[in-house]
Amino acid sequence: xxxxxxxxxxxxxxxxxxxxxxxxxxxxxxxxxxxxxxxxxxxxxxxxxxxxxxxxxxxxxxxxxxxxxxxxxxxxxxxxxxxxxxxxxxxxxxxxxxxxxxxxxxxxxxxxxxxxxxxxxxxxxxxxxxxxxxxxxxxxxxxxxxxxxxxxxxxxxxxxxxxxxxxxxxxxxxxxxxxxxxxxxxxxxxxxxxxxxxxxxxxxxxxxxxxxxxxxxxxxxxxxxxxxxxxxxxxxxxxxxxxxxxxxxxxxxxxxxxxxxxxxxxxxxxxxxxxxxxxxxxxxxxxxxxxxxxxxxxxxxxxxxxxxxxxxxxxxxxxxxxxxxxxxxxxxxxxxxxxxxxxxxxxxxxxxxxxxxxxx
Numbered sequence: 001x002x003x004x005x006x007x008x009x010x011x012x013x014x015x016x017x018x019x020x021x022x023x024x025x026x027x028x029x030x031x032x033x034x035x036x037x038x039x040x041x042x043x044x045x046x047x048x049x050x051x052x053x054x055x056x057x058x059x060x061x062x063x064x065x066x067x068x069x070x071x072x073x074x075x076x077x078x079x080x081x082x083x084x085x086x087x088x089x090x091x092x093x094x095x096x097x098x099x100x101x102x103x104x105x106x107x108x109x110x111x112x113x114x115x116x117x118x119x120x121x122x123x124x125x126x127x128x129x130x131x132x133x134x135x136x137x138x139x140x141x142x143x144x145x146x147x148x149x150x151x152x153x154x155x156x157x158x159x160x161x162x163x164x165x166x167x168x169x170x171x172x173x174x175x176x177x178x179x180x181x182x183x184x185x186x187x188x189x190x191x192x193x194x195x196x197x198x199x200x201x202x203x204x205x206x207x208x209x210x211x212x213x214x215x216x217x218x219x220x221x222x223x224x225x226x227x228x229x230x231x232x233x234x235x236x237x238x239x240x241x242x243x244x245x246x247x248x249x250x251x252x253x254x255x256x257x258x259x260x261x262x263x264x265x266x267x268x269x270x271x272x273x274x275x276x277x278x279x280x281x282x283x284x285x286x287x288x289x290x291x292x293x294x295x296x297x298x299x300x301x302x303x304x305x306x307x308x309x310x311x312x313x314x315x316x317x318x319x320x321x322x323x324x325x326x327x328x329x330x331x332x333x334x335x336x337x338x339x340x341x342x343x344x345x346x347x348x349x350x351x352x353x354x355x356x357x358x359x360x
Contacts (some may be wrong), residue, residue, distance in 0.1 A: 055268065087145055127186055
């Protein structure tokens with residue numbers, strides 16, 4: 001699967017775990033870590049969406065073409081996804097386990113320098129010590145690929161790392177807390193699904209209420225509202241709907257993921273993505289998403305030039321990276337007819353009734 005290049009602001013991924021006091025500065029591991037389990041690490045890798053930024057072979061950005069990793073561009077300059085294979089000359093083959101753990105947890109490379117925070121270490125910092133050790137053990141099994149990634153081209157210094165509490169030793173094993181851990185510390189869902197504020201940071205008043213992900217060619221992909229809001233979120237989705245969507249890529253009323261979400265479901269390297277989640281973990285994610293406050297919000301696309309035959313179709317194409325299907329058009333037409341007839345937007349119950357009717 002071809003991983004498409006993303007254009008993101010660094011602050012979109014500078015997230016911290018929800019509800020955790022930020023008081024203690026991050027630091028390198030004090031002692032060599034206990035070797036991890038590569039089998040368990042393979043699962044954590046899958047739960048992290050297959051680390052797709054680094055490309056389908058994990059060798060990082062390659063301007064020659066696929067398979068390539070991501071190129072991030074914005075006011076900060078250009079940042080290239082690094083080679084994280086075990087190649088000793090162009091990858092991380094000469095890094096120690098402790099150095100790799102420090103990079104994942106604290107954003108510090110083998111030379112003691114801070115990585116640019118597009119690497120979501122502010123999220124991964126809250127991944128447990130055990131899970132990161134396992135993840136590193138799995139990365140050691142990835143075949144070495146020789147690929148020299150260009151040096152980042154920054155317009156200023158690397159932002160300093162914020163003060164963070166110690167990383168947890170272990171992770172929750174079940175229930176809502178397990179789901180929260182997977183969403184906020186492993187999968188980094190907020191990087192796309194939480195909108196940004198005027199300063200470019202995450203707007204936590206609208207946590208997971210939908211965001212815009214800039215893509216190539218000036219287009220945007222909409223990361224939808226995944227809070228349990230009645231009309232604008234996924235309030236009408238059952239927990240099992242969410243499980244099926246994450247594991248099989250099939251949602252209510254025939255909905256399928258596209259763009260970036262399709263990539264993290266299907267996985268890049270080795271086909272390892274959300275499709276490998278256990279039923280229990282997928283259900284834990286669903287339970288967490290059902291537990292968070294509903295936020296009635298819809299991501300709004302930037303105003304487009306009125307030159308296309310259909311503004312709506314052009315906006316849909318820009319948002320989803322594909323033309324609308326017959327079902328998309330039918331849903332659009334139904335919602336417009338509903339508003340014209342009833343003088344209000346359809347509620348959760350209205351959408352559920354439509355979904356049940358169309359599913360018959």
